[in-house]
Amino acid sequence: MGIMQRTAELIGFAKRSAEDTPSAPPAIMPPPRQHVLNDTTAMLILDVYRAVEVLQIGVSQLGLDQWRGDRRTSPASIIVKPDTETHRPAFLEWSVVSLALDGNAYWRILRGMNREPICLQPLNPAEVSPVRDEKTGRVKFYWRGLELAPGDRTGGDIVHLQKLRKPGREKGLGPIEAARVELTGTMQARDYSSTWFERGDVPSGILTTEQQLNGDVADEYKKRWMGWNPETGKYEPSGHGVRVLGHGLKYDPLQIKPADLQFLETQQFNTTQIARLFGIPASLMLAVIEGNSQSYANVEQDWIAFTRFTLMVYLREIEEALSSVIPHGNHVRFNVDALHRSDTLTRYQAHEVGIRSGFLTVPEAREIEGLDPLTPEQLAALTPTQETTNV
The missing domain is CATH 3.30.1120 (Arylsulfatase, C-terminal domain)
Structure with missing residues (x-):
């Protein structure tokens, strides 16, 4: 038997002949299951689910502001409610989850009588195929096998968001595709440990x-x-x-320790790998890394680093996409203050310092806290000292 044939048999691409099949019983390690890794099966991995959930929770807390130059303006109706069939947090969560799992998100622009955008319909990334036309150089989008009008980021009928762009590639590269080998190994280790007692060869x-x-x-x-x-x-x-x-x-x-049976070291390694893949701090994954001590200050720094170096990648992509469907000269920005909110006492002390220093007013502090504006009567009742020191 040649070495190529033996290699093919070992990795499962060829079967042994009857005369080559040994009569001895199989080894304890069973052959690996055939795993099909996609966005659905990947979510069955606990750590992947948690990582995507953290991203989803992060974006659902944020508000959206519309700006013209350096002045905040009233947001357009399509920013207040991008998809008429659901609320805005759900629309944003869908977009982030699509980017995290597939590396792509697609919005179909539905227009009104005057061709103004009135709705952004989210599409399943698995049902959309972007193809660049060799003659025109433009990108055509096919949805469920049907060609839609060619679109671009500045006014086409399809808005395409991408997680990681690669020259010469029309689709974004997502974490699931980038780490296919590692995630498949995680699934195999999970199944092996979960079926330990069910197998008859142990x-x-x-x-x-x-x-x-x-x-x-x-x-x-x-x-x-x-x-x-x-x-x-x-x-x-x-x-x-x-x-x-x-x-x-x-x-x-044959006695096995519970820690060995559950493959705890392997699970910890897989959790660290998946947290690194999605850019989620260990504290947000509810995982403890050996040798690291967690404190309030550390967790707060984790949130800041997570917002700046992970979540902002998704937020900037959504901001640019939303800015492309509103009147020219306007742009959309997320308000990330909600992710950096400290405890009540610390916030109130910061407001007091701002008001005393003169760069923050009582109405502005109340707006930051989400409180209703003061009525004219309440403003008139404030003394000069209260106007500068009380929130």
Whole structure:
């Protein structure tokens, strides 16, 4: 048998012939299952689910502001409610999840009588295919096999958001596709540990002796230990009673520690790998890395780093996409203050410093806290000291 044939057999691309098949029982390690990795099966991995959930929770807390130059203006209706069939947080969550899993998100622009955008319809990334026309150089989008009007980022009928762009590639590269090998290994390790007791090839114990036994004698002792009754010709296992064996045989139960059975070290390694893949701090993954101590200050810094170096990648892509469907000269920005909110006492002390220093007013501080504006009567009742010191 050639080396190529043997290699193909080992990795499962070829089957052994009958004469090459050994008569010995298979090894304890079973052949790996055939795993199909996609955005659906990847979400069945606990750590992937948690990583995507953190991204989803992060974007759902944020507000959207519309700006013209350096002045904030009233947002357009399509910014207040991008998709008429759902609320804005759900629309933003859908976009982030699509980017995190597939590396792409698609919005179909539905227009009104005057061609103004009135709705952004989210599409399933698995049903959209962008193709660049070799003649025109423009990108055509096919949705469920049907060609839609060619679109671009500045006014086409399809808005295409991408996670990681690569020259010469029309689709974004998402974490699931980029780490296909690592995530498939995680799925295999999970399935192997979860089916440990269900498999019949894992022995409950080992019979050993210092004497030499031939195959027939060894098989006979094995059958006797497992409850074989030579008189009835049947196995009659029993969980109780005394078993007597000769030839100096000794039975050692195969005991596995719970930590080893659950592959805790492997799970911890997989959690770290997936957290690194999605850019999620360990504290947000609810995981503890050995040697690292968590404190309030550390967790707060984790949130800042997460916002700046992970979540902002998604937010900037959504901001630019939304800015492309509103009147020219306007742009959209997320208000990320909600992610950096400290405890109540610290915030109020910061407001007091701002008001005393003169760069923050009472109405501005109330707006930051989400409080209703003061009425003219309440403003008139404030003393000069209160106007500068009280929130």
